[in-house]
Amino acid sequence: MRISTKGRYAVRVMLDLAVNNTGEYIKVKDIAARQEISEKYLEQIISVLNKAGYVKSVRGAQGGYRIARDPAEYTVGMILRLTEGSLNPVACLDDDINECERCDTCETLEVWKELAAAIDNVVDHVTVADLVERQQERIAGSYSI
Amino acid sequence: MRISTKGRYAVRVMLDLAVNNTGEYIKVKDIAARQEISEKYLEQIISVLNKAGYVKSVRGAQGGYRIARDPAEYTVGMILRLTEGSLNPVACLDDDINECERCDTCETLEVWKELAAAIDNVVDHVTVADLVERQQERIAGSYSI
DNA sequence: CCAAATCATACTATATCAGTATGGATTTTG
DNA sequence: CAAAATCCATACTGATATAGTATGATTTGG
Numbered sequence: 001m002r003i004s005t006k007g008r009y010a011v012r013v014m015l016d017l018a019v020n021n022t023g024e025y026i027k028v029k030d031i032a033a034r035q036e037i038s039e040k041y042l043e044q045i046i047s048v049l050n051k052a053g054y055v056k057s058v059r060g061a062q063g064g065y066r067i068a069r070d071p072a073e074y075t076v077g078m079i080l081r082l083t084e085g086s087l088n089p090v091a092c093l094d095d096d097i098n099e100c101e102r103c104d105t106c107e108t109l110e111v112w113k114e115l116a117a118a119i120d121n122v123v124d125h126v127t128v129a130d131l132v133e134r135q136q137e138r139i140a141g142s143y144s145i
Numbered sequence: 146m147r148i149s150t151k152g153r154y155a156v157r158v159m160l161d162l163a164v165n166n167t168g169e170y171i172k173v174k175d176i177a178a179r180q181e182i183s184e185k186y187l188e189q190i191i192s193v194l195n196k197a198g199y200v201k202s203v204r205g206a207q208g209g210y211r212i213a214r215d216p217a218e219y220t221v222g223m224i225l226r227l228t229e230g231s232l233n234p235v236a237c238l239d240d241d242i243n244e245c246e247r248c249d250t251c252e253t254l255e256v257w258k259e260l261a262a263a264i265d266n267v268v269d270h271v272t273v274a275d276l277v278e279r280q281q282e283r284i285a286g287s288y289s290i
Numbered sequence: 291c292c293a294a295a296t297c298a299t300a301c302t303a304t305a306t307c308a309g310t311a312t313g314g315a316t317t318t319t320g
Numbered sequence: 321c322a323a324a325a326t327c328c329a330t331a332c333t334g335a336t337a338t339a340g341t342a343t344g345a346t347t348t349g350g
Contacts, residue, residue, distance in 0.1 A: 001146060001264070003234045003257070005308065011253050027326070036247070041309050047328070060317025061325040076256055089148045102181070107276045107283075108156050111221055111267070112148070118263040119146070122256070131252045138252075150339065172295070186340050192297070205348025206294040297346070306337075315328070320321105 007084040009037055010045050014079055015131045017055060018071040025057075025064030045083065052082050071132055077123035087123065088116045152229035154182055155190050156221055160276045162200060163216040170202075170209030190228065197227050216277055222268035232268065233261045 016031050028046060032039040046065060049055045054074060055065045067074075081087060086094050090112045092103060103109060161176050173191060177184040191210060194200045199219060200210045212219075226232060231239050235257045237248060248254060 001148060001229065001232050001234060002236070003146060004306085008235065008253065011256075015252060025326095029326085038309065040311080043327075044309090044329095050327090057327065058317085059315075059327045062318060063316085063326045065327090076253075084146065087146050089146060090153065091147070105283075107160060107280045108153065108221075110279065111156075111271050111276075114271075115264065115267045118267045119260065122260045122263045126256050126259075131256075134255065135252045138250075149337085170295095174295085183340065185342080188296075189298095189340090195297090202296065203348085204296045204346075206292095207349060208295050208347080210296090292348105292350090294349085295347080297344100299343085299345100301342070302340085304338080304340105307335080309333085309335105311332070312330090313328100314330100316326080318323105318325080320323080 001089070003080065004084060005041075006045055007080045009035070009042065010049060010079050010083040011076055011128075011131075012037075013042065013046055013049065014054065014067065014071075014074055014128045015135070017065060017067040018128050018132050019135060021067055021071075023066070025062070025066050027064040030064075048083055049079075054079070054082070067128075070129070072127050072129035074128040075124050076126045076128075076131075077120060079128075080123055087119055088112070089119070146234070148225065149229060151190055152225045154180070154187065155194060155224050155228040156273075156276075157182075158187065158191055158194065159199065159212065159216075159219055159224055159273045160280070162210060162212040163273050163277050164280060166212055166216075168211070170207070170211050172209040176210075193228055194224075199224070199227070212273075215274070217272050217274035219273045220269050221271045221273075221276075222265060224273075225268055232264055233257070234264070 012035050013031055016035055017026060020026055028039055028043055031037075031046075032042045035042075046055060050057050050065070053068055056068045057063065057065050077087070088094055090109075092100055092106075092109060093112060093116055100106075157180050158176055161180055162171060165171055173184055173187055176182075176191075177187045180187075191200065195202050195210070198213055201213045202208065202210050222232070233239055235254075237245055237251075237254060238257060238261055245251075
């Protein structure tokens with residue numbers, strides 16, 4: 001029941017791009033340094049975000065990435081599903097293909113459905129904008145000490 | 146973010162033992178047949194339940210297993226944590242040892258905390274007795290057609 | 291004693307995870 | 321124009337987890 005580094009890093013990349021968004025394009029190298037993530041691994045992850053259109057890229061010297069749309073339009077759930085795949089706790093819930101023969105009489109399936117709903121409810125109600133806001137509040141709070 | 150077969154089967158075993166509990170000891174072979182799970186794999190799983198005292202065993206001919214205490218005393222969460230390990234979505238939440246250096250400034254950690262709480266809230270509020278009840282209701286319902 | 295059962299380990303094949311490594315394509319800049 | 325900087329694509333790797341099989345020892349009722 002773990003979220004892999006891929007998904008977690010992807011969320012952090014989106015947050016980083018949102019926080020540091022000045023209109024300029026941001027290099028993978030800079031994100032990697034700030035987030036303390038391997039550059040090459042990060043390239044792979046951001047490439048997924050790029051192909052999905054969550055970020056925009058410019059190649060060549062002075063190139064880089066920037067967040068494509070308003071941070072409020074990206075939920076943690078969207079980012080995780082994109083990078084991790086399904087967030088369902090069991091494959092039975094993914095689609096009709098994976099339905100097993102026991103589904104009709106499977107008492108535990110109900111529990112997994114409740115679990116899936118609870119998970120979705122959290123990740124689909126936190127946006128990247130929320131994370132930006134929380135970070136700014138925390139920084140503001142730390143100054144007032 | 147998947148629950149493995151080990152955890153899922155363990156829940157089904159506990160449910161099976163609760164439903165078929167007559168005081169007699171139930172053979173792995175019978176559970177395996179009803180649940181359509183490999184006997185040998187099931188042995189390994191039920192062995193974990195046994196060592197934790199969730200089931201009681203009798204060896205030798207006419208031996209088998211029975212649920213140790215009242216089904217209402219076992220939550221799905223207990224069974225899953227026993228067989229799967231931690232249900233936390235990230236290792237940072239497991240204990241103080243796994244805490245990373247970024248924890249203080251990690252905005253995403255809050256999300257993982259919320260997620261862990263949501264997961265716990267589901268699995269810790271469903272007992273094996275609830276599953277038994279649901280099954281009996283479903284069977285009763287199917288007769289009335 | 292023997293058959294039936296649990297108990298204990300070791301083994302295996304496959305997949306996933308968390309990256310590295312290598313090199314190509316594109317663009318700015320000296 | 322060439323070199324440097326950057327993104328882009330793909331292959332490879334070591335470690336771990338998953339989902340079992342396989343083998344055999346131990347215990348017990350008949």
